[in-house]
Ligand code: VGL
């Protein structure tokens with residue numbers, strides 16, 4: 001079975017110095033580059049938000065970053081503005097080897113809906129097209145790495161497992177935001193969904 005590496009959101013804003021920095025986020029760039037030759041296919045995802053995005057605390061007067069709000073589709077963490085389309089922070093980490101990427105999936109570009117998963121927006125109705133891309137190419141064995149472990153990586157991995165893919169998360173090549181125990185919660189959700197954590 002051919003193996004597909006899905007590199008989640010390895011972007012400037014999620015690395016130290018960025019606007020939603022994940023501790024140690026830059027440490028995983030070299031290991032991810034080094035594992036690319038072991039895979040037949042490499043897919044990159046890119047968090048890609050308009051400046052008026054509903055997930056930004058700045059767009060909710062009086063709201064603190066990292067507080068919770070209610071969206072039509074359920075609870076939503078309000079983040080510092082990050083990965084704004086056209087800004088440096090939305091670019092891939094400069095050392096990430098993007099040459100091997102077969103496809104780049106952008107997500108979160110609809111102002112009213114956040115998108116953690118590489119497969120669906122957070123409303124769970126709007127697909128990104130990634131599942132169809134993988135299925136048409138008969139890519140069933142997926143390995144996830146990148147940022148952040150407890151949001152975009154875990155949501156993507158859980159969705160992939162529910163969609164019937166074989167899913168592994170290579171935890172050494174991830175880093176977590178760890179907001180109110182979100183890292184352990186994400187690990188439990190992934191295990192419950194049948195995701196292999198290695
Ligand atoms: C992410 C929060 C907001 C992620 C993206 O890549 O994990 N987290 N947007």
Ligand code: ZN
Pocket residue numbers: 047048049055082083108
């Ligand atoms: Zn985002």
